[in-house]
Amino acid sequence: MVASSFALLGTLALVGSAAATYTPGSTTIKLQARDLGLKNGDGSVNIPGLLAETERLSRKFERNRMNQVYYAQTMKDPVARQKRGTMPLSLPDPENAVWTGRVSVGSPAQTFSIFFDSGSSDFTLASTACTTSCGTKKRYDTAASSSAVKTTKQVRTSFVDGTSSIGVVYTDTVTAGGSTATGQDIVAATSLSSTVSGLASDGRMGLSYPSLSSAGSSSLMFTLAAQGQYVTNPYFSIRLSYTGRSEITFGGSNRARIAGTPRWYNVTPAPNGIRTYWQMGLSAPMISGKLAAPVATHILDSGTTLIIAPPSAAAAFWSNVPGAESYSDEFWTYPCASPPDLAFGFERAYATKWAVAESSFNLGYLQEAPDRCVGAVIGSDLGLGSSWLLGDAFMTNVYVMHDVVANRIGLSLAR
Structure with a gap:
């Protein structure tokens, strides 16, 4: 689903x-x-x-x-x-x-x-x-x-x-x-x-x-x-999941939901030095292992389902997706049979790729063109500058730890 x-x-x-x-x-x-x-x-x-x-x-x-x-x-x-x-x-x-x-x-x-x-x-x-x-x-x-x-x-x-x-x-x-x-x-x-x-x-x-x-x-x-x-x-x-594994833990984590060793990233402050969102700088989406949009800050947000990018960054991303077509100012489609190999890299540590499953990326097919599917990367100006917003379409693929003292984010593959 x-x-x-x-x-x-x-x-x-x-x-x-x-x-x-x-x-x-x-x-x-x-x-x-x-x-x-x-x-x-x-x-x-x-x-x-x-x-x-x-x-x-x-x-x-x-x-x-x-x-x-x-x-x-x-x-x-x-x-x-x-x-x-x-x-x-x-x-x-x-x-x-x-x-x-x-x-x-x-x-x-x-x-x-x-x-x-x-x-x-x-x-x-x-x-x-x-x-x-x-x-x-x-x-x-x-x-x-x-x-x-x-x-x-x-x-x-x-x-x-x-x-x-x-x-x-x-x-x-x-x-x-x-x-x-x-x-x-x-x-x-x-x-x-x-x-x-x-x-x-x-x-x-x-x-x-x-x-x-x-x-x-x-x-x-x-x-x-x-x-x-x-x-x-x-x-x-x-841990966000649609298979009965969703939970929030205060004061620790659940090893049963973690696959591998967590990777920790620093929380990036706003330009004025104040910390705002759970976000990581110098980050970017990758398609088939190659950068697909300009490097920017990426925000983790359990309060949305989508992956939101500034319109210009979204257009740059979709220009790297084979067969992609603009559906509107905000949405793009791709051939349902050929989903992109999408992952994100954070804080320039691009060798560590956090993949987005096709089931998370696919928002559904178009009724008027059943061979075309709408992708979860949306172009919209939320007033966040060049920052991307990573919602459930990304977060359902990972286990996320939020350290309020060391100001860091821990990611691991999710079980």
């Missing part, structure tokens, strides 16, 4: 750290896949669904850019940081790839189905103060939690449909898979745009750097590490 056609929905089991293959002391959440229809039942590609995905990503990364500006400004002025008032809210639009699991919040615990997104940083829930605009989402009841503390921070964002989302930042106890952080920032949404109210989870847990947070908040693994947990293994690991 094609990676872009699915989401992970969390009717899940918690796996104890006593299992022999897990890092001692780590905790893991198992995930389950669900088809969201980017690929039609007959195996053809759903072009409107793909267009909606690129539109959603444009909004997500616009919010991230605004958050980066706020963060850079307030890092220079601690007083201003404490006074941050109206900021963009990062609760996602309806997703085409949602990786969710059970997370408990508060005292006593309230349990939610949460989307884990390595391409953002806020933890956002619908609150009991949100009425009709939050739909059927389970509400976070701050009054029922003895550990909830309201802060002075508020976030707000406007959507193209004319509605807005508003939230107040609380701190509370958060437990994910047995890993517990106290005083974790949570955006308790009091109003949700109609654009996001249909999201198939109760909220989003961002896993990236604080600079992407609308409230300047640390995401969960950063909080756990700051509180002295997982000193030996201050990282979380993600």
Whole structure:
């Protein structure tokens, strides 16, 4: 099955750290896949669904850019940081790839189905103060939690449909898979745009750097590490799969999901020196072992299904794919019978190639031309400069470890 056609929905089991293959002391959440229809039942590609995905990503990364500006400004002025008032809210639009699991919040615990997104940083829930605009989402009841503390921070964002989302930042106890952080920032949404109210989870847990947070908040693994947990293994690991092997592990990894020895890469900061995304510089796609596009920074993001490149870089890539044809400004097709031999190399270590399986790369055939398939490399300007975005089409092929102390990314082939 094609990676872009699915989401992970969390009717899940918690796996104890006593299992022999897990890092001692780590905790893991198992995930389950669900088809969201980017690929039609007959195996053809759903072009409107793909267009909606690129539109959603444009909004997500616009919010991230605004958050980066706020963060850079307030890092220079601690007083201003404490006074941050109206900021963009990062609760996602309806997703085409949602990786969710059970997370408990508060005292006593309230349990939610949460989307884990390595391409953002806020933890956002619908609150009991949100009425009709939050739909059927389970509400976070701050009054029922003895550990909830309201802060002075508020976030707000406007959507193209004319509605807005508003939230107040609380701190509370958060437990994910047995890993517990106290005083974790949570955006308790009091109003949700109609654009996001249909999201198939109760909220989003961002896993990236604080600079992407609308409230300047640390995401969960950063909080756990700051509180002295997982000193030996201050990282979380993600395995995305559509064969029942998907999971996220806090404080270590699962050797049963790793094939070979992990290769570690440094997280590349933004030009201003601030770390933002889980990204690697001096990287490039390769076709049949040869560079297929200019060298650039590549971002790992579990919050999208696709591989997104700037339009010029995507055009350069597809010019190296035999038989490729432009379908639109964003999408290209290739002969279904002759998929490209695609891999990525990071930080100029191109001898180590991370391959993308044909099943991950193929988004489906064209109904009007069944011998032509749409490829997962899309051209779209997300405001990321020359950077590429590697979503599930890449991440389902690898096991990824994210070290929040050493600021590095570990990759291995996935089992």
